[in-house]
Amino acid sequence: MLDLIELGLFVALLTIGFFAGAIVEKQHYESIRKREREYADVLTFAVRFPPDRVTPQRAFLVHGTVVISSDYFKTFVAGLRNLFGGRVRSYETLMERARREALLRLKHDARRQGARLVICVRFETTTISTGWVASIEVFAFGTALIPERDAAPAIAPVLTPPAIPAV
Amino acid sequence: MLVTNLELVPGRRIVAHYGIVQGSTVRAKHVGKDIFAGLKNIVGGELKGYTELMQEAREEAIERMIAEAQSMGANAVLNVRFATTSIAAGAAEILAYGTAVQLDGN
Numbered sequence: 001m002l003d004l005i006e007l008g009l010f011v012a013l014l015t016i017g018f019f020a021g022a023i024v025e026k027q028h029y030e031s032i033r034k035r036e037r038e039y040a041d042v043l044t045f046a047v048r049f050p051p052d053r054v055t056p057q058r059a060f061l062v063h064g065t066v067v068i069s070s071d072y073f074k075t076f077v078a079g080l081r082n083l084f085g086g087r088v089r090s091y092e093t094l095m096e097r098a099r100r101e102a103l104l105r106l107k108h109d110a111r112r113q114g115a116r117l118v119i120c121v122r123f124e125t126t127t128i129s130t131g132w133v134a135s136i137e138v139f140a141f142g143t144a145l146i147p148e149r150d151a152a153p154a155i156a157p158v159l160t161p162p163a164i165p166a167v
Numbered sequence: 168m169l170v171t172n173l174e175l176v177p178g179r180r181i182v183a184h185y186g187i188v189q190g191s192t193v194r195a196k197h198v199g200k201d202i203f204a205g206l207k208n209i210v211g212g213e214l215k216g217y218t219e220l221m222q223e224a225r226e227e228a229i230e231r232m233i234a235e236a237q238s239m240g241a242n243a244v245l246n247v248r249f250a251t252t253s254i255a256a257g258a259a260e261i262l263a264y265g266t267a268v269q270l271d272g273n
Binding site: 013016017020021024025028048049050052053054055056057059060061063065066067068069070071072074075094101119120122124126128133135137139141142143145148 | 169170171172173174175176177178179204207208209210211212213214215217218221222225229247249250251253259
């Protein structure tokens with residue numbers, strides 16, 4: 001009898017994990033795509049050196065972090081995968097979501113402080129043990145650059161249209 | 168205090184090196200958050216409590232690193248890196264380190 005309850009609970013958790021997990025993932029991907037379009041004006045590069053080393057620029061560290069958890073069903077499937085080896089698709093999407101989310105938060109941090117360019121972007125990944133189910137933390141960081149003339153305009157540039165000569 | 172993970176700052180000259188500075192913090196998980204995370208593990212998705220915890224920990228590590236650099240009289244920390252180590256189940260150390268330097272100008 002107890003075994004039966006245990007089995008029932010396991011199947012129930014698997015079912016909840018499968019449906020709820022799929023909904024959560026779909027919503028997250030939609031939100032990521034939407035925000036990626038929104039933050040398309042913030043450029044991020046992994047290059048170590050700024051394109052212009054001579055012109056004074058304001059430089060500061062920006063970062064974004066996210067802790068994301070797998071669901072019950074995915075963890076179970078990944079566990080099965082462990083027996084045969086090979087590609088674990090369910091975890092691939094998990095990692096991808098986390099990386100894209102962390103990068104989006106980095107872009108948000110940069111834009112909030114007025115930057116449109118982030119270079120030397122690096123990722124750090126940490127596994128956080130929360131019992132049986134895997135959760136991971138992705139931390140993205142980089143250096144935002146703002147050209148000095150944009151950072152503190154001494155005199156606001158005024159664009160005056162060329163005067164039309166009187167005929 | 169200028170903090171960056173670049174090796175140089177565009178348009179600025181390094182006039183003095185003070186060596187490595189670091190800041191670290193060890194954090195433990197909150198039981199309540201852990202129970203909530205356990206429930207969230209069934210359906211998946213972001214564990215906001217943990218995101219905040221890591222965020223706070225990193226900011227504290229950066230602040231401590233900056234404090235060390237300031238005590239040396241530096242005005243910038245270059246080449247900043249991060250490292251995370253789990254010490255025991257439920258406790259993690261977050262480390263930020265970099266090179267303290269003096270840049271010319273202000």
